[in-house]
Amino acid sequence: MARKVDPGRVARMRERILAEAAEVFAMRGFEGASVADVARAAEVSPATVFYYFGDKATLFRSLFEQDIPKAEALVARYADADDAVRAIVDVVESLAKDATDPRAPALLIELLRRTGRDPELLxxxxxxxxxxxxxxTTLIERGLESGQIDASLDARETASWLQSVVDAAYLNARPGHCPAPALRRTVLRYLAPENRGGP
Structure with missing residues (x-):
């Protein structure tokens, strides 16, 4: 009889390997890191890493695949928010939360390097x-309709700009520095109707 796979155990092992992979890739870069390095850090065999992820490119890609369900959950959390501007600020701050992680800038640089070589990662x-x-975009449209947001703004362009601001928080991250207050000020002032100004 075939052995049953325990989904919880599989998920925990994947999480453990990915946590160590993030550390190794941040320290050594994609090219400088090996599956053996990740296996050693996770205290498993290289065969175990290959079993769960197939190859180094898939392992690296999996670090960022985790962001998709997180993004979906974040958007769903604010889908019915009454205060569109408050929801937008909360989403932006949530997106930038990991910028305080000392590994974040190095992982972002490796991500930018790899996207040109790995279409699946892109x-x-x-x-x-x-x-x-x-x-x-949905939240901005709601804020435009309610008059909370400057009517001269285009919802889709503004959403892209907000994402660029979050990216900048990662590129300019410093250990121990929280970008949330500056992000909040920037976003509130940008969205505010022209005759009002942010707090």
Missing amino acids: DVVRRSASVIHEGL
Whole structure:
């Protein structure tokens, strides 16, 4: 009789390997890291890493595939928010939360390097960004309709701009520095109707 697979155990092992992979890729870069390095950090055999992820490119890609369900959950959480501007600020702050992680800038640089060489990774990034873009666009449209947001703004362009601001928070991340207050000020002032100004 075939052995039953325990989904919980599989999920925990994948999470453990991915946590160590993030550390190794941030420290050594994609090219400098090996599956053996990740296996050693996770205290498993290289065969175990290959079993769960297939190859190094898939392992690296899996770090960012985790962002898709997180993005979907984040957008769903604010889908029915009454205060569109408050929801937008919360979404932006949530997206930038991991910028305080000291590994974040290095992983972002490796991601930018790899997307030109790995079409599947590029697709993962686009899917995640699209979920956030659609969610922000919907909230901005709601804010425009209610008069909370400057009527001269285009919803889709504004959503793209907000995503760029979040990206900048990662590119300019410093350990121990939280970008949330600056992001909040920037977003509120940008969205505010011209005759009002942000807080």
